[in-house]
């Protein structure tokens with residue numbers, strides 16, 4: 001199609017924003033034949049930095065980039081957007097309580113929900129990246145009731161891709177031959193990276209990872225821990241949090257959502273829970289999903305063993321607790 005799609009990135013002057021906007025302008029988000037207009041939002045203290053990013057976009061002469069809006073005005077940023085990538089948020093600083101971070105972020109997401117409702121395209125697809133990602137997405141959904149709930153998601157694709165990467169490293173397979181890992185629940189260290197349904201393509205045959213690795217202690221122990229704590233490991237190594245892998249995973253999330261998942265492949269997305277697999281209802285929970293014609297569907301009928309079910313329940317309970325805390329914060 002030749003009509004440009006309007007894509008908003010909030011927190012665009014931040015680290016993920018800086019990695020993400022060139023990917024979008026290169027066609028990695030929506031395809032190499034899809035022109036885009038970028039709407040970049042940040043807050044007043046970052047206005048000058050945001051303008052610097054705008055200047056670099058101009059200087060890059062991206063053929064697909066048909067326009068740039070760089071603003072600190074939420075309503076202007078939201079105008080007509082068809083994809084909204086919510087990266088902006090208040091970071092946790094040393095000495096801050098969990099509740100303080102939550103209060104800052106839920107009020108940001110409540111306000112931005114209203115702006116999106118008023119000014120974005122009615123079919124706008126939203127992905128929340130900023131933490132607490134699942135709960136920010138839930139607040140956004142609740143305060144933008146005009147959008148169908150299926151249009152509001154949060155990013156757990158980075159965790160999903162990390163799981164694929166760990167399996168590839170362990171088995172020596174190319175990461176493109178690994179699929180169907182699952183991230184269940186919250187994008188936090190309570191998430192459950194589940195390898196039980198993952199397969200590796202070996203000479204054209206799909207082999208379960210458990211058959212290939214034959215090391216349950218690693219699969220149930222170190223693998224799970226490594227994926228859960230990868231974010232912290234990146235911060236330790238780089239002194240900054242993961243930005244390029246987060247940006248790349250945002251592109252995977254949106255591209256699969258819009259253009260579909262390949263036959264026989266699922267991906268992980270934080271979506272509104274309908275209670276599948278015993279997850280609590282009405283929280284944004286990460287499930288295995290397939291996508292077709294711009295809509296996601298939770299994969300049904302997977303066999304979950306007792307040990308896994310316990311872990312699904314734990315991360316679900318954390319989301320229920322976060323939701324409760326978020327509503328307490330909004331009352332104050």
Ligand code: NAI
Nearest residue numbers: 011013014015016042043046088089129130131155158246
């Ligand atoms: P950053 O601090 O470099 O950038 C955040 C940007 O948001 C800043 O430019 C800031 O000015 C802006 N901002 C703050 N309040 C805003 C508001 N009300 N409206 C618009 N913009 C606002 O942080 P970074 O590294 O880019 O990370 C962004 C968020 O993504 C963090 O919350 C981080 O925890 C989260 N994250 C989530 C991941 C996931 O897999 N879901 C992975 C990595 C990071």
